[in-house]
Amino acid sequence: FWARCWAGHWGSCCPVICVVGSGPAGFYTAQHILKHHDLAQVDIYEKLPVPFGLVRFGVAPDHPEVKNVINTFTHTARSDRCAYYGNVTVGRDITVGELQQAYHAVVLSYGAEDNRVLGIPGENLSGVYSARAFVGWYNGLPENRDLKPDLSCETALILGHGNVALDIARILLSPLDFLRKTDITDCSLAALARSKVKRVWLAGRRGPLQVAFTIKELREMINLPGTQPVLNPADFTGLENAVKDAPRPRKRLTELMIKTALEKPREKAAMAQAAIPRQWGLKFQRSPQEMLPTTDGTRVRGVRMALTRLEGLGDSAKAVPTGDMEELECGLVLSSIGYRSLPLDPAVPFDTQHGVIPNSLGRVTGVPGLYCSGWVKRGPVGVIITTMNDSFDTAQSVLEDLQGGVLDVSISREGFGAVGSILRSRGIRPVSFSDWEKIDAAEVARGKAAGKPREKIVDPQEMLQLIGH
Structure with missing residues (x-):
């Protein structure tokens, strides 16, 4: 050389x-x-x-x-x-x-x-997690392997309207058979199997025209088997006109949300819907002010939200508190407001x-x-x-x-x-890279035994032992 x-x-x-x-x-x-x-x-x-x-x-x-x-x-x-x-x-x-x-x-x-923090009271209560740590946990990031999120509640709230927020909602509500065939870690699959979560709300400070997720992710969420989207038609009033001249991706995304909000389940479908135990929905123009603790002060039981109004148009619109508040009950909060x-x-x-x-x-x-x-x-x-x-x-x-x-x-x-x-x-x-290839081969072999593409090793010490370090 x-x-x-x-x-x-x-x-x-x-x-x-x-x-x-x-x-x-x-x-x-x-x-x-x-x-x-x-x-x-x-x-x-x-x-x-x-x-x-x-x-x-x-x-x-x-x-x-x-x-x-x-x-x-x-x-x-x-x-x-x-x-x-x-x-x-x-x-x-x-x-x-x-x-x-x-x-x-x-x-x-x-x-x-790292992740951005909300900087509000109660952010450190048990049951409140950053999206980054939660994603790291189910994806086998070593630093998050001991997260042990508490999934014993029925309602989860995700703060944020980006693709990561939709990813988390999808993982929380996906049929286990879907997840079993993926490279999700064994311990998170076991935790999701025991999960009691059956409702997931995704809340954002701004409106439907400012969501940051993409149409592919939204469509996937809408079509998720065994779950029902709950979108409030009132949130979308007049938006068809507002998006007429918007760029095509934004227009298509908004139209899909409107269509989903207005769809009325037919009677037969309605009976089937009654059997659907899981729901997810989008909440707009809500800004978290405080995580509310349980009476013993240790766990989160809900979030106090300020209702906002929008000043300005499109992507540059700012959310300004109206002075009105509401409380949303939930036992799990995931903050998906960006990495840092x-x-x-x-x-x-x-x-x-x-x-x-x-x-x-x-x-x-x-x-x-x-x-x-x-x-x-x-x-x-x-x-x-x-x-x-x-x-x-x-x-x-x-x-x-x-x-x-x-x-x-x-x-x-x-x-x-x-x-x-x-x-x-x-x-x-x-x-070295050839060391990594040994770790890779071991993960793929473990996955094959379980019918998965791979079973990730989550402990760096175990990785190093495997290659004789």
């Missing part, structure tokens, strides 16, 4: 580039650099032993088709110019400064590993207000040779395709800086050669 680099006509050594984070942003950044630079070497660092970030830990278990991008990422990781180092926490095991010494360029793609990135290292500038690294086209402000991509670059919004395009943009900035001489590749950098010895001296043993 190095012989290729020192080929005389290049007159300089190969660029060695480091990517921090192995989710979609990290892998797409690496893919684009490797594709458009014949000599670049890319090393990907990941704090967990296992790769793929939110594709593994965020995508709903009953959406396996979304996980097909893992094939592309695997292809990238197997390239002879790419290496994966799992089980390495940047900012703790190795600093960003040390990575900058070892690489020509460092790209931070570590995503959003955290600062990684004191050496990296961070905008705490917006939860992003300040940057221009992925170039970190004031720190030459440092870049960012994905949610830590532009905030936790968008789907995998959005992240892909965004990561390609950052990768393009790196390639331009290589070509324009902004990154000095005349000085050779040791890359993992240097980082590996620092990690060894600190007792850190990285996990």
Whole structure:
């Protein structure tokens, strides 16, 4: 490999580039650099032993088709110019400064590993969870494996009108036979089998024209067997006219909600409906003010909501409290109001207000040779395709800086050669991609025995034992 680099006509050594984070942003950044630079070497660092970030830990278990991008990422990781180092926490095991010494360029793609908080009284009561922790729990994210959510109540309230909120509602209400065939974790499947939840409300501060979920997810929820949508026709009065000139996706989404709200079950259907024990519905223009505790003060029994009115139109409409309140009874509250990135290292500038690294086209402000991509670059919004395009943009900035001489590749950098010895001296043993493939094979074998695509290992220690670490 190095012989290729020192080929005389290049007159300089190969660029060695480091990517921090192995989710979609990290892998797409690496893919684009490797594709458009014949000599670049890319090393990907990941704090967990296992790769793929939110594709593994965020995508709903009953959406396996979304996980097909893992094939592309695997292809990238197997390239002879790419290496994966799992089980390495940047900012703790190795600093960003040390990575900058070892690489020509460092790209931070570590995503959003925290959640936004409501900042209201009672948020820490038992029975109140962040959507991020709940999704992590049923998807096998190691840090959430001991969540043990209490599903002993009949009514759950999800705060938020995005796709994650719909994912959670669907998982709570799905027939168990649906879930048994997915890669949902064994312990969450057992908990859902015992669940008493039969009503799920999704509440948002704004109206039907501002919901953030997409039509595919809504349709899936409407068609979920054994459940009945409960939408109030009054919430949709006059909206047909309001959406006439809206962009097509918004128009179709609103029309589907209106149709669902107005559908009257026929008599025969009504009798069948009576047998349907499960319901879900959307509540609009309600802003949570306080989680209400049970008499012993330990658990949540409901949420006090401020009713709101909208000022402004479309996506920019603001929810303003009217002064009226209502209480909604529920024994489970899931807050799905967005993920949040955290600062990684004191050496990296961070905008705490917006939860992003300040940057221009992925170039970190004031720190030459440092870049960012994905949610830590532009905030936790968008789907995998959005992240892909965004990561390609950052990768393009790196390639331009290589070509324009902004990154000095005349000085050779040791890359993992240097980082590996620092990690060894600190007792850190990285996990390679072939190590991951052993973990992967074990998960698939365990899943096969249970008739599932895989049974995820949720304990990092068990992962490391499996590969002889």
